[in-house]
Amino acid sequence: MIELLKAPRLDLLLALAAVLASAPVIAAIDLRDYDNDLMRDLDKTVKYFEPDITAQNSDAAREDAQVLLDGFKYTESYFTKKGAADAVEISRKGVKVVNDVLANVDANNFDAAAAAARETPNLCKSCHDIYKPRLAR
Ligand code: HEC
Numbered sequence: 001m002i003e004l005l006k007a008p009r010l011d012l013l014l015a016l017a018a019v020l021a022s023a024p025v026i027a028a029i030d031l032r033d034y035d036n037d038l039m040r041d042l043d044k045t046v047k048y049f050e051p052d053i054t055a056q057n058s059d060a061a062r063e064d065a066q067v068l069l070d071g072f073k074y075t076e077s078y079f080t081k082k083g084a085a086d087a088v089e090i091s092r093k094g095v096k097v098v099n100d101v102l103a104n105v106d107a108n109n110f111d112a113a114a115a116a117a118r119e120t121p122n123l124c125k126s127c128h129d130i131y132k133p134r135l136a137r
Helices: 002-006 010-022 036-054 058-081 085-106 110-131
Strands: none
Touching (some): 036 058, 058 085, 058 110, 085 110
């Protein structure tokens, strides 16, 4: 018994380390390689997205949609690498919403396109609420 207490159980320590490393806490994700320039582009674009659609400016709406699609595809692959399943899920919803917008713009359904576009900032925010350090928006 005394022998056991003296010798640290390496297997238990390793098991504990594995649990700590896989815990889904914000601090576990190292964001140093994150593309914040892209995020700022998204921020500008998302502001024009719905207005471009309601103005029935299809070309501008398609350009906005492309930037946003690239953004959500970037976050999908970035957070896949980090093993953050909830962020990947949000990114996939983003891709879907933007594709809905594009389909509706192509069909000249601007009301439906605008409704889908209004979903976009909620998806940005739901990821920021979980993963963006401080000042979540
Ligand atoms: C799946 C997660 C995720 C999605 C989706 C996402 N973001 Fe972010 N965003 C982040 C994270 C994480 C940070 C913080 C990165 C850091 O601290 O280095 C961030 C940072 C930002 C920043 C701050 C950039 C800076 O200058 O520091 C802006 C602006 C931003 N996002 C806008 C957006 C907009 C607009 C959208 C939607 C169109 C969006 N983001 C979608 C995760 C996401």
